[in-house]
Amino acid sequence: MAEAPGLIEARELTKRFGDTVAVDHLSFSVEPGRVTGFLGPNGAGKSTTMRLICGLDRPQSGTATIGGLTYDQLPRPLHSVGALLESRALHPGRSARNHLLFLAETQGFPARRVDEVLELVGLTAVARKRVGGFSLGMTQRLGIAAAMLGDPFVLLLDEPVNGLDPEGIRWVRNLMRQLATEGRTVFVSSHLMNEMAVTADHLIVIGRGRLIAESSTDDFIKRASERSVLVRTPQADRLAELITAAGGVSAPEAAGAPGNGGGGATGTPGLIVTGLEAPRIGELAASASVVLYELTPRLASLEEAFMELTADSVEYGDQVSRAARGAEPAPQPAERSVR
């Protein structure tokens, strides 16, 4: 049974540079027909993973395949995979057209195809200009043109909106959405959660080269943006009973949560309540004469959820913030207050 040509599969992928483990037994699959976001803080191993998929770097162990084939087994690679990698891959002295022309010639594509993709990305007017004089945004567009050259069914885009203006960002977003709608595999990396939230259907989150989460973007958002209320009362047991009776869920506040010392100014432990709104909790407490010291509605943002998820794996985080984040074991996205 042949695999779908657009299915990307990573199996136990491992890449070390000297003593540094860039990618650590990473396994995931990327399905055709949707935009899959590849999310992680800087240094998490996103670019290295993409380079491993494209065969630019050799893994120490594990495999990465596209439709069951390793990249170097693809009969005409640019017709199968279009890749935009984060680092520049251009001779600055060569014109945009000649850069695309030599790529097209390797695959046996007609020169006309070069003009088509230049038109697609809006670089026709500067086709014969040397790319050394291009802005970051123009270079990025040329990279997208190179990726689209072979009309591939898999697109690997490493931080494609870097350096683009808002119009360019929207253009890339729409392009990615459209390509996915056409049934192609779109695998796009970013370190910006909010960017992924509006683009990706599915998310693969990594940190320090390891898989942290793999879920649909909708699930991720639902989990991340769950409302909760922080309640502080000296009669926590009594209030917990009332909340349960009213259909809510309460849990003790995580010990040592940053910013409140675990017990707030009063030294009273808090309850995290979900499933009930703050006014309802207040009414419940009043009806049972339970004293409240604090009643704070909380809403976690996506960015915050992402920070929580990857807190332990930030490669270059400063010592202080890492220590503060690290103090909280296995944090749940919804448990962190915002503003």
Add this chain to the structure above:
Amino acid sequence: MTTAPAPAVPVLTTTAGPPALGFGGLLRAEWTKIRSVRSTLWSLFAFVVVAIGFSVLIAAVISHDWNAPGNHPNHVRLLTDPTAVIYGAGFGLGQLAICVLGVMVITTEYTTGAIRASLLAVPKRIPMLAAKAVVWVVLDLVVSAITVFAVFFLSTSILRSHVDVTLGQPGVLRATLGGILYLVVLGLFALAIGGLIRHTAAAILIVLGVVIVVPPLVSLIPGTIANHVHGYLPTIAGQLVAQTTQQPGDVLSPWQGFGVFCAWTAVLLVACGWLLVRRDA
């Protein structure tokens, strides 16, 4: 929300070509690469101008000072080994441009990052190196042949009033064609070192060191072992084929020397290919 015009991706219509990458396409691609950067044009321009300019200058000076006292050694050399006089100075200097371009043909791909685009298109890597070597050899061959013959006919016409050197004389045609072959293999030698080192400046330093610094230093060491080491150095061995006659102290015949130079180059090219496949790009 977003009603921006959806970009229409034109469908690639011509995909009915061969199922895998063809070597002809790779050759065309390498030709596009080499002709589309200015360093190629400038290096070849420098080679032609320096080689022809110096050769003609030397011939003119010898011709002008023919009867001056002290010019006797040049007369002897022109009779026993005319090509050494005709090609010596101009190509001794001009060959450095071939070294520089040979290195840059591959190192600029690494220093600019273009190698990643190249290897995404040709992930098996060795065919890319082979196509690059073929295109560079053909370009080197054509430019060297034109330059060597231009130097030969210009210099011999300048010297004709004093000494007649023709391609029909023993060894002269072999030395002339040998000079072209030497420049072609030198280009490959530089390309192989460029592919091994991957940094332009470092690779050029190493090639120039091997070509112009090491031989005179080794020749300073007394003894027959050092003499043999000197004789087997890549360019010392390789230049023998561009001499009309054997000189005292040559440890190899012209074609043996050329074979030694080819062997050096082949070993370096194999190492270059071996590392190209194994190293991260």
